[in-house]
Amino acid sequence: MEKLEALRRLFPGQVDLSESERLRHGKDEGYPEEGEVLAVVYPESVADVQKALRFAREEGLAVIPFGAGTSLEGHLYPVQEAISLDFSRMNRLLEVRPEDFLCVVEPGLTRKALNEALKGTGLFFPVDPGADATLGGMAATNASGTTTVRYGGMRANVLALQVVLANGEVLELGRGVRKTSAGYDLKDLFIGSEGTLGIITRLTLRLHPLPEHIHTLRVFFPRVEEAAEASYKVMASGLPVARLELLDELALRALNRYLQAGFPERPALFLEFHSSTREALEAESALALEIMREAGALKVEAAKTEEERRRQWEARHQAYWALVHLFPGHRFVITDVAVPLSRLPEMVRYAQGLLEEMGLTGNILGHVGDGNFHTLVPILPQDYPKAEAYAEALVRKALELGGTCTAEHGVGLRKKKYLPLEHGAALELMRKLKDLLDPEGLLNPGKVLDTPPSSRYS
Amino acid sequence: MEKLEALRRLFPGQVDLSESERLRHGKDEGYPEEGEVLAVVYPESVADVQKALRFAREEGLAVIPFGAGTSLEGHLYPVQEAISLDFSRMNRLLEVRPEDFLCVVEPGLTRKALNEALKGTGLFFPVDPGADATLGGMAATNASGTTTVRYGGMRANVLALQVVLANGEVLELGRGVRKTSAGYDLKDLFIGSEGTLGIITRLTLRLHPLPEHIHTLRVFFPRVEEAAEASYKVMASGLPVARLELLDELALRALNRYLQAGFPERPALFLEFHSSTREALEAESALALEIMREAGALKVEAAKTEEERRRQWEARHQAYWALVHLFPGHRFVITDVAVPLSRLPEMVRYAQGLLEEMGLTGNILGHVGDGNFHTLVPILPQDYPKAEAYAEALVRKALELGGTCTAEHGVGLRKKKYLPLEHGAALELMRKLKDLLDPEGLLNPGKVLDTPPSSRYS
The missing domain is CATH 3.30.70.2190 (Alpha-Beta Plaits)
Structure with missing residues (x-):
């Protein structure tokens, strides 16, 4: 394809067009379909991200940011022609300020590499999803983990973000302080936006004393x-x-x-x-x-x-x-509901009863201190509809109890269908924000919200 | 005025046109100018808020929500013809669910009244600005207080909001759970928006064990x-x-x-x-x-x-x-900077030195565990420019050190001038969000952002 040759010329030594890499970047750890991006670009700077976005705009290609590939809800699956921006070369720890309990990192740094680098400072970054995810990816999905009950998830531990908008503009959102009330909270709008509103290129993180x-x-x-x-x-x-x-x-x-x-x-x-x-x-x-x-x-x-x-x-x-090891040849449907704290025992009972009733094997585990747990349902392909029916029933029950369809894995492609029920009329405002920030539907289209019929990229 | 008669007919027993009330609702505790709204409306329900907004749209009047009148930055001063929505009749504690560590309140309930009502549950609501502010007002300015160092400010303790948009639409934002990643974080966009994006009509609050x-x-x-x-x-x-x-x-x-x-x-x-x-x-x-x-x-x-x-x-x-008592006849200029934690001692020294150098008396106190402190400068009218120069120098120093111009009092009218320096290009995105949510500039115009020349209400 001619445009991919142009991309290669634009980013010498930073483009991979091999089939294996294009496939690896088109899927995450949870989505059942195999996707394939057109090309993988490895940005090394904010300017590279801007350049890639300009190219994508001009060529009518979508852009999907890629961290460690450990998301679960189809965040990386291309619903249309897309290039993947792989942040593994933007993985530097830019600054550690122990005296301010903060550090500044590039989005491709992983949480384990960060904590390794913090050894000796007496500080650590607490958010620990199961995978060794990148900090950019964790902010994009508003990840949390086992220590969130005490230290909060990404929202509480990201003080500031640098993002590049679809139009190439670079914004600095938030400040490296514990409190601010200086205008609209844009930082939290981008946390959990799953690469659909802008691309995170730098994070200021809150650290905690060991x-x-x-x-x-x-x-x-x-x-x-x-x-x-x-x-x-x-x-x-x-x-x-x-x-x-x-x-x-x-x-x-x-x-x-x-x-x-x-x-x-x-x-x-x-x-x-x-x-x-x-x-x-x-x-x-x-x-x-x-x-x-x-x-x-x-x-x-x-x-x-x-x-x-x-x-x-x-x-x-x-x-x-x-679990994966215990059930070779199986795929997994993974649920991620959270409910108000007192409903957790009821919710767990419901999940157990439903698994039994439906004849499904399922593993229940999770962050019960936050009212959040997962069911991991190992399935063979023919059982996928049944497992999905289980997941849907669980979400409906959680919403009925005042809960949420996804506590920490995000929406991606798989949970979009639950958002009308969870958000009602507010979903329309999310759609308007998406249109405002990404009018052409360039950024990770089809994730969180459906691609609008008007999108150039649909 | 004919339109005010119409307002009175629309809200029988819920409108006050007396000069004293119109003056009381046109000012807060910190802004030096005296303002005057056209009328005070006391909504008793969400439907009343919708009705008032419709009236205001039709009559070309601005709307300023009013809690306890304890804000400090000119949040209540009408820059154009406005009606005040006083929430003192929407002050019910709607629901307490101790087992879920949450409660649901109307915006006019004050923080002290809430904690009084929670007695016997073993729980409390921690956020404690100096004043006995309303919870709606506290959310609108993203207030915090002495316990924020441990329990967080409003953002951490408001789980969900009901808001009415300028067009009368009612949205439910967030859920009563400890974690959610289900789409864009609209709740935090409205917290700290100072009545300029929508009007808060209900809050779900997180409670903590005593x-x-x-x-x-x-x-x-x-x-x-x-x-x-x-x-x-x-x-x-x-x-x-x-x-x-x-x-x-x-x-x-x-x-x-x-x-x-x-x-x-x-x-x-x-x-x-x-x-x-x-x-x-x-x-x-x-x-x-x-x-x-x-x-x-x-x-x-x-x-x-x-x-x-x-x-x-x-x-x-x-x-x-x-302090007010110690300096009769004086007004107060109050600063509210926060800086990264390690810079707090330097910032306090700078403030002290500057007061001395400028020949100003000033009182330094604040939430030093959060890197935030206030200077209260008592002044006679002729010293106002000097005190403002002090406040501005302090903000510039705080921003230089990576801090914020306002940690908890909000922007209002007084701190708008610092936002370009603090936010750079991101300020333009705030302006776009305002235009998206309030295209006619109906909601508390001139606060946080300048009223655009295009506004019907400017």
């Missing part, structure tokens, strides 16, 4: 219901939990096989407390244990070493891959 | 510099402080007179720790004290009773009125 004292527990229950109930009671006590994760029996069975771990195969809560003094830590952990024992806990294990602690959370983060 | 154990301290220092430095060191230690406020000598002198309090008249930090266990609390307070003694603390007082604790924070909240 806790001096950490206590990490695994608490096992007879049934998932009791574990969910106990998690609610711990939250209701006002204890400053830093992590509060539910894992069901299946998750632990999968992890035992995948990691040769020796976890009891019982529904469990994985908890952690962070504190600046040992006395505070001990008092808080003791109270939490008392609450959980009253709620029916069978067994408690505490991580005795930093290594054991690290392994426990690594196991939690590996749960998805452990 | 701390079981509280420790409240007053720590006195030889100079403001040492107090600012100590506050930074406490923050840098990662201690979970719940409040961390700086008061200078002048503030304490004013408070001693106004409240017949017996505070030592020395620069002070007022601190508080909240904890779910006594042991945690004691360990944290002890560590904080050690840090502050090393940083030069002269004297420490602890609140021994709940009554003493209450009086201490009441005093902090009364500091503004105590």
Whole structure:
């Protein structure tokens, strides 16, 4: 294609047209269809991003930003002719200011690489989705993780963004301060916009002091219901939990096989407390244990070493891959509802009952301290409609309980159908914002919102 | 005026045309000019708000929402013919769901009335600007307060909003959950928009468990510099402080007179720790004290009773009125910069030096745990330009250090001039959002952004 030759000339050494790369950049970890972008461009600067956008505008191509490819909702699948902007060459840690509890990064830096680079500063960046995602991608989907119950998700931990708009303009949104009320909150409009309103080219992130004292527990229950109930009671006590994760029996069975771990195969809560003094830590952990024992806990294990602690959370983060390993040849439908805190036990019961009723195997795990959990449903191709019906029923129930269809994975292609029910008339305003910021529908079209019939790129 | 008669017929028993009320609704607590609205309407429902907006559209009048009248930046001053929507009749607590840590309120409810009504639930709403503001007004200006260092400001504590747009449409923004990534973050766009994008008619608020154990301290220092430095060191230690406020000598002198309090008249930090266990609390307070003694603390007082604790924070909240009392016949220019945490001591030193250099008396106090402080400069009319020059120099210095011109008071009329410097090209996007949501410039015109020449209402 002639235009791809022009692209190669425009970005010498920064374009990959190989089929394998075009395929790799057209899919994420969750979407069932295989997509293929026309070309992969590796920007090395903001100017490169502007240049790529200009090229795309002129050639009538869509642009899809690519981080680590670990999103789950079809965020990377091209619904029309598109080039992928792969940020792996814009992965520098530009500045660390420990004294201000902040750092400035390029969007292609991953969360693990950032925390590795922060070693020795006494600070860390808390948001930890399962995957080693890029910070740009995490901001684009408003990601969160196991520590969000204490430290907040991306929205709370991104202080400022640099974005490039569809028209090539570069904007600086937000400031590196803990509070500001200086006009409209544009920064949060771009966080969670999934590459559809602008392209993130720099992030100022809030860092937190590494806790001096950490206590990490695994608490096992007879049934998932009791574990969910106990998690609610711990939250209701006002204890400053830093992590509060539910894992069901299946998750632990999968992890035992995948990691040769020796976890009891019982529904469990994985908890952690962070504190600046040992006395505070001990008092808080003791109270939490008392609450959980009253709620029916069978067994408690505490991580005795930093290594054991690290392994426990690594196991939690590996749960998805452990499941994948346990069900070779299967695809996964993954749900991501959140509900108001007190409805979590009911929601978990509903999910379990529905899986059983529909004859589906499903693994329930998640961030119960935030009222959020996932179901991972391994399926063979013929069962996809059934699994989707399960996912849809779960969303409808969550919305009925005042919840949300997606707590942290975002909308992508897969959850668009739920937005009318969740947002009502406000969805039309989202559409107007998209039209305002990207009138030609150039930026990651079809994600979050349907591509309008008027789009040049549809 | 004929149209005002029509308004009265439209809202029987809900319109006040008296001069005193028209004047009271045309000014806030900080803006030097006296304004006067054409009429005050007291909506009692969302339908009333829609009806008032329709009337205003038809008659070519602007609409200014009014909470408690405690804003500071000219938010209520009518720059053109306007009606005031006073929300004092929409002040109901609609729902409390302690089990979900949330409540639903009408915008006219004040923060103190809410916390009074929450007594017995074990929960509280933390955001506490000095004034007993309405929750609608607090959301509109993205207010914060003494507990923001621990619990966040309005943005972190408003889960969902109902707003009426200029065209009368009612939107529901956000959900009553701790996390959501379901599309664009419209809720945060309206928080801090100062009534210029839509009118808030209902809020879902996040509540927090009342701390079981509280420790409240007053720590006195030889100079403001040492107090600012100590506050930074406490923050840098990662201690979970719940409040961390700086008061200078002048503030304490004013408070001693106004409240017949017996505070030592020395620069002070007022601190508080909240904890779910006594042991945690004691360990944290002890560590904080050690840090502050090393940083030069002269004297420490602890609140021994709940009554003493209450009086201490009441005093902090009364500091503004105590100053007003100490300088009869004066007006006040109030600054509201925030800077990255480590620059706070430098910023405070700069402010002090500048006051001295310019021959101004000024009181420095504020939320130093968030890098935010205020200067209250009492002035006689002829000194207004000088005080404004001081405020402007302070903003320029704060922006130079990466800070913001307003951390929590908002923009209103007074801080518009600083936005180009703070936001650059992003300001143009704010203007476009305003045009999209309020194409005729009906909603609180002239606030945050200049009224465009095209506005029907300018």
